[in-house]
Amino acid sequence: MDEPLVTRLRDFGETIFAEMTRLATETDAINLGQGFPDTDGPASLLHDAAQHILGGVNQYPPGPGRPELRAAVAAARAESHGLDYDPATEVYVTVGATAGIAAAVLGLVEPGDEVIVFEPMYDSYPAVIAMAGGVRRPVTLRPTGQAGAARFTFDPQELRAAVGPRTRMILVNSPHNPTGTVFSPEELAVIAEVCREHDLLALTDEVYEHLTFDGVAHVPLATLPGMRERTVAVSSVGKTFSVTGWKTGWVMGPAPLVRAVSTVNQFLTFTANGALQLAVAEALRSEMAWVAAQRDALQAKRDRLSEGLRAAGFEVMRPQGTYFVMADIRPLGFTDGIELARTLPRAAGVAAVPAQVFYDRAEEGRHLVRFAFCKRDEVLDEAVTRLSRLSKG
Ligand SMILES: *Cc1c(COP(=O)(O)O)cnc(C)c1O
Numbered sequence: 001m002d003e004p005l006v007t008r009l010r011d012f013g014e015t016i017f018a019e020m021t022r023l024a025t026e027t028d029a030i031n032l033g034q035g036f037p038d039t040d041g042p043a044s045l046l047h048d049a050a051q052h053i054l055g056g057v058n059q060y061p062p063g064p065g066r067p068e069l070r071a072a073v074a075a076a077r078a079e080s081h082g083l084d085y086d087p088a089t090e091v092y093v094t095v096g097a098t099a100g101i102a103a104a105v106l107g108l109v110e111p112g113d114e115v116i117v118f119e120p121m122y123d124s125y126p127a128v129i130a131m132a133g134g135v136r137r138p139v140t141l142r143p144t145g146q147a148g149a150a151r152f153t154f155d156p157q158e159l160r161a162a163v164g165p166r167t168r169m170i171l172v173n174s175p176h177n178p179t180g181t182v183f184s185p186e187e188l189a190v191i192a193e194v195c196r197e198h199d200l201l202a203l204t205d206e207v208y209e210h211l212t213f214d215g216v217a218h219v220p221l222a223t224l225p226g227m228r229e230r231t232v233a234v235s236s237v238g239k240t241f242s243v244t245g246w247k248t249g250w251v252m253g254p255a256p257l258v259r260a261v262s263t264v265n266q267f268l269t270f271t272a273n274g275a276l277q278l279a280v281a282e283a284l285r286s287e288m289a290w291v292a293a294q295r296d297a298l299q300a301k302r303d304r305l306s307e308g309l310r311a312a313g314f315e316v317m318r319p320q321g322t323y324f325v326m327a328d329i330r331p332l333g334f335t336d337g338i339e340l341a342r343t344l345p346r347a348a349g350v351a352a353v354p355a356q357v358f359y360d361r362a363e364e365g366r367h368l369v370r371f372a373f374c375k376r377d378e379v380l381d382e383a384v385t386r387l388s389r390l391s392k393g
Contacts, residue, residue, distance in 0.1 A: 008130050015123065016357045020341060024351035029344075030375075030383045032305075033351040035177070035323045037374040041241040042290040045283040052275035061274030063266055065093025065250065072281040073235075073250050081220050083228065089255040092262050093277060095269045096247035097207045097236040100261065102128045103268060104203050104232045104251060105169075107260035109134040113168035118154060120178050120358030120365055122205065125171055137162045138360040141179055143317055143326075148310070150317045152179035152326075156190045163194060169201040170194070172221055175208035178358055178370040179326055180319020182216050192224040201257070202231040207249075210240045210291050212321035213299040222252075232257050237280045239323070240291055242374075248276050298323070298373070301380060305373040308384025313391035323374040326355060330367050332391060337369045349386045 003010065017034065024031040040046060064070065070087035077083045085091050094100035101124060109115060111133030117125050119138040129136045139159050143150035172191060174183040183191070195202050202221050209218045222231040236249030249272075251261050306316045306325055315328035334340045337354030345351045355368035373380060 008133065009127070012127050012130065016338070016341070016354060017123070020345075020351050020353060023342070023345045027345040027349065029346075029349045029351045030379060030386070031351045032371045032373075032375065032383055033341075033353045035372045035374060036244045037242040037323075038376055038379060039242060041243040042283060042287045045241055045243070045279050045287060048279035048282055049276050052278045057275040057278060059274070061093075061271050061277060063271050064262060065091070065272065066274055066277040066281065068281040069093055069248075069250070069277040069284075072284040073252065076284050077220075077252060081223055083220065083222055083252075085252045086255070090252060090258055092251050092258050092265070093272050094234075094249045094251060094261075094265055095272045096238065097205060097234045097249040098124050098247070099265065099269055099272075100234040100236075100249050100251040101125070101171075101203065101205060102131070103261045103264040104234065104257075105129055105132050105134065105171075106268075107264040108201055108203075108232070108257070109168050112166060114164060114166045116159070116162050116167060116170045116200075118171075118173065118176070119360055120355055121171075122173060122177055123358070126360075134168070135166070136360070137164075137167070140359070140361060140364050141176070141181060142364070147315055148318065151320065152176070152181045152317065153187060159190065159194055163198050163200070167198060167200055169203055171203045171205070173205040174221075175206075175212055175218060175321030177208065177322050178324045178353075178355060179317070180322045180324055182212050182218055182320040185219055188219055188221055188224055192221060192227050195230060196226045200230070202227060204231060204233045206233055206235045207239050208322045209235055211295055211298055211323070213295070213302060214320065216320045218321070229254050230257075232261065237276075237283075241280070241283055241287070242294065246273075246276050246280075248272055248280050301373040301375070301377065304377060305371060305380050305384065308380065309371065309387065312384065312387040323372050324370050325373055326368050326370055327352075328367055329369055334367075336366055341369055348390050350383045 020033045070091040074087040105128045109132040141152040232253040238244040313332045317326045341354040352369045355365040356362040359365040
């Protein structure tokens, strides 16, 4: 049979992630490729979810989500950022941030419309833009600053040049996976100015909103002048509470934009797990101290893995947030991240993800690999010990 997959998704066959995970399993390597924590979220959160299931919260929740969770999400946004959203019409619960992003793109982007995305980009963005029949316009984030403290950012001229007559939306992920960049107020001001000037929508992926380091603050794009009315903000519970398998997320925005999301989502998943929604609503009120402690622990893990990678011979960038650190492989004598990632599990017993899969312009990321540091200290230490054998041949 000819390839049955629709043409617009032909570029999205088996991903490098599946290959790396298989390799890691085959070789019994430490998997620093996929970004999930190897410890659980707060005990009260897990306990509450179990109690709600045992207590009978097992049928369809309302399509927009449990009112308890929508109220808790709105209260958290108001308290942290002074943004007021009406829980009844401006907050909508989805199956993880992934479904929220997909529904927003499918509901707001016409075939042929262009979406500006910063690359390296999270792998679901190009796929959902393709599903919508949209066209992605990448703007590349590049490392700036001295070795060891380099941070990825964009050239404002490049962003402005990416806007054309068919541009509909800018997709902004901050804190950014995989670079760890947290956009500064100045960078956000440039993005906001472009949105206002060209009447563009903004879709913000804020799943790492609480995981920022060194006192760097996450600023939602919607807090900038003229942006609340044109921004769909997306977040979720997975990264904040170390429960990536729960797939409970939400979108926030003005009612007409949220209606566009809900129109699509009611036919994608209709609704999301109700018992988990109740548990998350409670945790957003009562477990933010746990999140602060987790953030501090992650910062220490960032430093632990970064130092180890540096000692092993990599040049390491300095992430301001997220679970990930980017490493330049050229000081070790390698030039191609895919080649290295394919040999690393067997040669060193560690799996990582080659960053070039996150780029349209693959050459921009050819020499970079992404390591996840959301793992127990002893796992990170063992990975570093194994990687230090690389430079010794
Ligand atoms: C993990 C991740 C997501 C997915 O979030 P879910 O809530 O699990 O769907 C979305 N965006 C980025 C950048 C991520 O790293």
